[in-house]
Amino acid sequence: MSIKKTLRITLIIFSIVPIIIVSILAYQLIAGRLISIKRDNLNQLAVTNSNGLKAMVKNQQTEINLLAIQNQIYNLALYNQSSVLLTKKGYKDIYKSAMELLKKRHAQYPSCSRITVYNTKFQAIASSDQSIVNTDYSDSITLSYIKATKCSASGVSGLIKNPQLSPDNITNKTSSYCIEIGCPITMETNESSIIIGYIISTINLSYFKDFLSSIKMGETGFGVVLDKNGIIVYHPDSRLIGTSIDNEKLGTLVNSYYTGKITQNGAFAYNYENNRKIYGYSVIPELDWVLLVKQDISEIINLAVIIIYVLGWTVIILIIFMILVSNKFAKSYTDPIIELKDAMRTASDGDLEVQSNIKANNEIGELSRSFNKMLHIIKGNYNELSAMHEELITNEEQLRNNYIRIEYLAYHDILTNLPNKLAFTERVNSTLALSPGSNKVHAVYFVDLDNFKTINDTLGHDYGDNLLTQTAEQLLSLITSDDILARAGGDEFLIFRENLSSQREATEFAANVIDAFKKPFHLSGEIAYVSMSIGIAIYPKNGTLTNVLIKNADIAMYKSKDTGKNKYTLFDKSMEDELNRNTIILEILRGAIENNEIYIKYQPQINIITNKIIGFEALMRIKSGKLGELSPSEFIPIAEESGLIVELGEWILKEACRFNKNLMELGYTPYIVSVNISSVQINRTGFITMLDHVLKETGIPPKYLELEITESTIVSSITDAVTLLNSLQDLGVRISLDDFGTGYSSLNYLTSMPINTLKIDKSFIDNISKNRKDSLIAEAIIQLAHSIDVEVIAEGVEYNEQLSVLKAKNCDIIQGYIYSKPLYPSRLLAILDSVQ
Template identity: 40%
Template sequence: MKDDYKIVFLKQLNIFEKVLENNTEGVLIADIEGNILWVNHAFVEITGYEEKEVIGKNYWTFNALEKEIYKKIKVSLFEKGMWKGEALSKRKDGEIYPQRINLFLIKDKEKPTHFAAIIRDDTDCKSKEQKINYLAFRDFLTGLYNRAFFIGKLHYTLINACRKKERMAVFFIDLDGFKNINDHLGHAVGDLLLQKAARRIQFCVRECDIVARIGGDEFTILLPNINDVQSSIKIAQRIMNSFEKPFLINEHKLYVDISVGIAVYPDDGLDADTLMIHADIAMYKAKESKGSRVERFSNDLNKQSKEKFILENLLKGVLQRDEFLLYYQPIVNINTGKMVGAEALLRWKTKEFGWIPPSKFIPIAENTGRIISIGEWVLENACRQNKKWQATGYMPIYLSVNISIRQLEQKDFVEKVKNILLKTGLEAKYLELEITESISAENIYNIFSTFEKLNQLGVKLSIDDFGTGYSSLSQLSRLPISKLKIDKSFVNDLYIDNNNKSIVSAIIAMAKTLKMEVVAEGIETNEQLKFLKAAKCHMGQGCLFSPPVDKEAFEKFLNSFFHYNIN
């Protein structure tokens, strides 16, 4: 019976050995001193050592690269009976690799006699982990760091800069006109441009600098340990210069302007959020120049940015709060002094801040797209008011209303004008729409059909601020324009710069050739008026006749048949 039990036991030992031998993880058995007694085939494959090269060697010293760690592992094994973790090891060919280890004691009658180690090559797991980390902290398109990594690095660098009393800078970079490239050439070209732009930026910075793409066409750079502000500006200028060369993408040669905003620690902010916000503010200020530009943050910029933020929010509900008013400025026949029309001018009076100048809120309304609804409000109320004056019995005059490019770009703009005229009952001949010369020059092909339809409707069209844009004679002759309005900057300086006299005379002569009328804006003195009359200018507008006034004051002009005495 005992012999039968012994045979079964030996067979079980043989089975266990086969199980261990065929395990895909390396298995090692050592005596209590650590001398290796047995290893399986997987151990040989992982380490590169043959069985005979391992047997008899001491586990605690055999290829233990991190000896101090192995000493701690040994203590933990004998105190707790097991240890799990990771340590570096070295294969026979010298390659260092991460090894996942599971150690446990083998006891006989509660007395430790041996221990076993189960090891696994963790290289693949580490590679996957590294790949995950790469994807977590890198931008998939450009290979640059992403926003999450950049913010973390910025926090860390700020701590060091504070401790060492060093300066550092944050850049915000934006590719101007990138949306147009995507829209007209496709996203594939846009993606290639981003990749090439990323490489150019990287080439211009130092090894210690961190470049990131934080979204769209926006890049950020972290410059640790700069000597002074000028050092950061030099790097920004180097980047700017690199973008002067065109990007060659497929068959396209693309010239790209960039806008760079800079915030410097500790001058422009003491924490990561503040530096990021301030660099962003500086970048948007640089974009306003419409060309490659570097802008350093300043307190004035901060004040402007906060003001812009407040106005953007106030504009959201401005029509519901009924805070807009229309003012009117007479347009006078220069030969007779009689008022023939007026320009309707938008004014905004808030409860919180009082009067807000148009120069501040109109650009914000343009950029946010709110100019569309605001422009419709102006057009409808101007038409309604003019019709009301006519119904009251006042002499009929035309009202001129400024139109934004955003309104002209709407496919149903002509239909909206038509509906407003029908709604208010105003005849089309008493409405004049003004566009700036820069709009006519940049969008001639897009707006030509719109102008034709408005002209067919009977609405008059004029070009405002003439002389400040780039209209050509061929463009002007094609458009159904009835008036040119000479920009007030030329009129104001008639007796300061003789060139302005020549320019004004040339504009009047050109308009006469094209069979257009001319309105001179910004007339403030009788001397200016006399020159314009002698030059055969048709109409004038300015504070000499009257500044813009509210509805009640303008009605007095209508009631008294406004007439300026022209000598």
Template identity: 40%
Template sequence: MKVSPETAESGVENLPFSDLQQQLQVVKQQLSGLSQEKEQWLQREQDLYRYIRLKTNNMLEVIGTLPLAAEELDDDRLLSIDPIGIVTDSFHQVLDNLKQTNAELSLAKEEIQAIFNASGAGIMVVDAALRLRAYNNRGKDLFFPSVEEVVGVNFRELVCHRRQSTGECLFDKVLQDGDVAEESDFTIDDRFYHVVATPIHDLAGQIAYIILIYTDITQLKRQETALKEAELRLRAILNGTPAAITLIDPTTHRIVFANQTLADMIGGQLQEIEGHICHKFICPREEGQCPITDLGETIDKSERRLVRLDGTILPIIKTVTKIELEGQILLLESFVDISALKDEQQRRKESEERYRTLYSTMREGVAQFKMLYSADGVPSSYEFVDVNPAFEKIFSVAARQVVGRSAEDIFAVVDAVPFGLECFTRVVREQVSSEFEYEFSELNKTLRISAAPTSSGCFSALFEDITQRKKDEARIAHMAYFDALTDLPNRLLLKDRLNQMLTRAQRNNKQLALFFLDLDHFKRVNDTFGHDVGDQLLKIVADRLKNALRHCDSVCRLGGDEFVVLSDMISCQNDAVKLAEKIHATLKDPLVLRNKEIFVTTSIGIAMYPADGDDPDTLIKNADAAMYQSKDGGRDEFRFYSSNANAQALERLLLANDLRKALDHEEFYLVYQPQIDLDKGQIIGVEALLRWNHPVLGHLSPAQFIPLAEETGLILPIGRWVLLTACRQIRELQQLSGVRLRLAVNLSAKQFRDVGLVSSIRELLADIGLETDLLELEITESTLMDNIDNATRTLHSLREMGLTLAIDDFGTGYSSLSYLHHFPLQRLKVDKTFVRRLSTHPEDSAITEAIIVMAHTMGIKVVAEGIENKQELEFLVSKNCDEAQGFYFSRPLTMSQLTEKIKDNESVQAFCFFAAGDQP
């Protein structure tokens, strides 16, 4: 409340004292309140000054300026210079600095990340809780290439859970010690790493981050392992060799290395040898007088002495070679214990007397010879040097009559060549022993001659008289293999001959017939006339069979009245029928025994290879079963073996009839399997394959009808149709696409032997207009080997026309490599049976590789058939096989499919089947 002076004066005068005191008390109270309020405002003013000064000093510290002292700037001046503006400007400066710093930090971070990514090691940063915070590209590629978001993921779950070997945790070690730790054998997924873990501490000294650097040392580990294994193998080899080996320092004469053989030879341990002076054991000399380094001697397989630890002397052959090992010249010395040789020499010396005694008293004749040579160095004869008494007795000559004379003076000469010269020349030239038998007709003796080389240009021969032994062996062998009554081969010889025939039939892809004969009612003959007459009857039957059959057929007696006839000159079932009829005709004439006529009939069972079995026991069993069917049918007839004989015979007959109509009804068609150049990966030709679309049975493969076509003779017209059709279609394809593809066509054996083959092919190519070099004829190995001379003439005639020639199914026939150079072949086709077994049968892999090498040596290209998977292809490519075909590249294509394949590609260079991959 404000009081004016006027009022106050009037009031004071007029107011009573008590009231005045009361008002004075109120004024005092008001003044006291104003004084307190003033002190509060002053206190607030000082607080404001201190606050502004504190904040200003803080900002000055941030921007790098010393704080303001009170004596430098009082409070009034502090306010007058606008501290708020100073603060504002400072903040702007700080913000600008922070932006620049952030930009620099961002650039530094990118540079650091680039450096991390450029590192060949995997780098990762984890925090103290083992969460991944940063990583480089190498680290991601090593441990989590397919995971996108990994920052913040527990590192142990991300990486360490895949570790294959456990050990002390590297994180725990770093967290416990607070220092750098490393692990030199960290293994994950079969790879080895060298890991260095480095902790990063914060301002409080606590571990904030751990930097992990993973260096892939897998290759180094493998190299170390390989080196250790090589060292172990080398040491094992050195310790296992029969020769003692040591390395000697030529300067100090100390043994640097010794193998276990030397330790065994000396009779001690390696530690008793290595580091010692070599003169203590080897070539004992005065210390310091080394024969090599000090005396200048040259030791090359010289005989020396070896001192064993027990003081005994061991004779050795020593060889010394200077080598450089890690920059140091060392002596490599090897020793061979010749004590056994010395002992042997002594024993040999002692045995010479015994040998001389034996030489003079032995029953076998012995002769020493010296080879004689012509002027041009060719062995021409041999001269007698010495003979023993037994030789004199065998040849009825005295030693003085033969010693010093040449072979032609003593032995018979055939075609101007002394007896045994070829064999004896090989013995001398190749230094090998040889043995052969020779029948000296003038002596009426058979001798076994064993020749062996002696000294240079000399040899010895032992002559053993085996005349009686040969007679005994022949008699025993005959008794073992021939029937005592009929003198026919018995069951044992039958098995042997049947095995041989089966081998030939399998090799030549031919048939074989086994006839099982049983005389009808033979028991009645024995019961009526006695066993003597029965034996006579069996002899007569045996003689008739031997005389009636061809020399290539075999007649055997199994026992009793059972006989077996073997024939591998069978091309079809009809041939077997003719032979069975001939057997019946041979036995139909009556026999006269004891003035009585006896009529003989026989029941015959026939088993054919391969239809009825492919081993002797099966064929004999099935033929025996067929023979009983013949007896059940009324006897005196023959039956072919078949589990369902009538159904099979009917089916075969119907199929043969249909085959005769197939050409006229145009039921045959061709497919083409591409052939690939393995070097370029491109198609270079096709093989024509025949198929039959039977009106009832559907599509038939060649295996189902070609054998029947060969038996019936239809293979010739069918083969001509295949050749004509394939050439015409390939010519049309060439005209359509401009692509020159080689055409491969198989020739059957009958086609190849056809005398008009060459002229017919010449006319065919001229009519169609197909270039001769585009036609390749494939002939099986067995066809070529059937008649080598005729085959060679035919092949040369075809080759002169410009045709390409290939040998098909190589390895399934004779496999006679020595005859290949006779034939003008350009290609050799490895049979698919070898290709299919490349990964499972090492012997087939080795045979295939040998065939490729052999063919290339003779300038012949190799084609592999039947490739069905990538493994077979990779093997053949690695062995430099030239060409291939099979389902891996393409199944056989019809002409329309092949045309589309060609038309879809701009050129043959782009027509590649490798992109097909592993197709079935």
């Protein structure tokens, strides 16, 4: 759609829509207001006319009450009540006088059907209708009501047929129905009033016709009177008088008033006879009637409809006006835009000489001038772009080649030209995706060179790179065209073999790889022997996802390294469980101090001659909420590998010194506390400073602290070890050489190092009483230690036979279950108390 047309339609819509909305709202408000006013008017009209009806009934009631006290009527009723017999002439005179009065009053009211006097036995004794005299009316509701209430009655019998008219004489139904208005005739005594008779006037409904027919409201408004049973008492259509109204809500208005559902007066809207009407009503309790004044809503809102017509014509005129105005307005704004559009189209076709000639001083004129300036700039740059295009075409081939190279580098290892781990993963994923849920067997191998770091450190990285290249070539020679070989990084390689016949085929290939690397490699004049540690994960047994298979093969490879290297290992679920358990243990160690999961047990050390405690060894223990009690053989290696042993070692050192210092302050004989020191801990810079700080902080005399250092820790560098141990001796602490006999057992460092005690490893003590060689080794160690003034501690002593041999060999100190297991501090205190 063009801008001109869009602008024209927009102007028309935004002009007309508000008027239409306002018109609809005005119509709704006016119609609602008219209906509200009409409801009030109809309600008021109903109340006013109901009061008029009550006044008309009251007038008739008053007339009857006056007749009841007239002497003629009173005497007639009295003589009929009295037991005194009158002469025939006397009664005739009274009767005649009463009849004349009744007829005279009957003649005064054309709407009165008859006036009748009754005795107390409900017999007519006089009437303007002489034909009913002496008739028994014992079934009269009106008479029964007056007798029971001793009050006047108006219409209590409801509508009754006009007794003066036969069905053939009925010309108007307002004359065919009557109501009865009566009162008692009473005789006053000193004590009370006595009813001596009754007088009832039967009033034609035509009595109310002129009054009710005057109730009008517009073309459709008129009044209707209903009794409590829904019988129509009055209707402008006299044919309906005496019939029941065919609507439950309207027919039960009187009863609804008596039951409290509605008020005596009111108004409401209601659908009746397929037409929406407004009703005003007023209940007349004296007659059990309700006066309804109704009018059609359609007539009420005709005025509001007139407003809609006026607004409709206004909208039509406004639309015509807006079309004319919008055409002119749109033309003034869109013609320059169209001209500028044509200039742009010409320029887009390649004609850069075109110019826009819009001279307006508004935004469109400014846009025209900017367009001309832009074309000038484009024309000036077109030649430069053409030259650059030629240059880009020339460079396109080079860029394509670079892209191919970059893509190759993204998926290959630069050194060996093998696929990298990303390419390996994608290719394995593709293979596994083709055989989900099948019985095919695939294998992932994680290959790692053993001691590759030694090659780099001793020969240099160039030799290491050369070794990796030759390793890649060797592995390529061992695989088939269907296999995948990739370098995972460093000295690690990945191999994928698909569609194997069995697990055995997978292990045979790994064995072939290990055998192939038994021959040495020639590295620029140097000869290097290389072995492999291989981990194997089988699909689908050990995983169905590539990353899972690689991870499990990696776990199996580390198992090969941990169990001797130069071998292959098939992944087993227990390896992952072990790895997961080690991970949990590592997390436990990280928070052991903070979570109070670390504690110390103390194992006494006994002088073999005096049989007295001369010290105790502090042993670190961990009890976790997740895993329970952890074995030191399990968590110590993890702590050393992660470096957490430094923090944990410093903690046990402080706690053991603090515990021993407390014993001294409590008056116990001074004892030597032994604390194991890890190689990781002792080789850490600042160990001497830390130890000195602990001694000062706890206040323990240094001579009562003994550091247990393993043989393997000090033999790695005897010179450095001598310097370190001398520094420890300078602090005044004792040095114990732990696990002697399990390491290098060099006699040289025993003579050159300041050692106070030497601990014979438990592996020699276990069979000392059964194995002569172990006995001789233990004897040699004891004699050697004594020759250089070093005391000997035998740890792990459990039986009397072992103790007897050690005594015979002149061992100085024993430690083991034969005397005591490691004890909680409280238990140790109990034992110390017993020997004090």
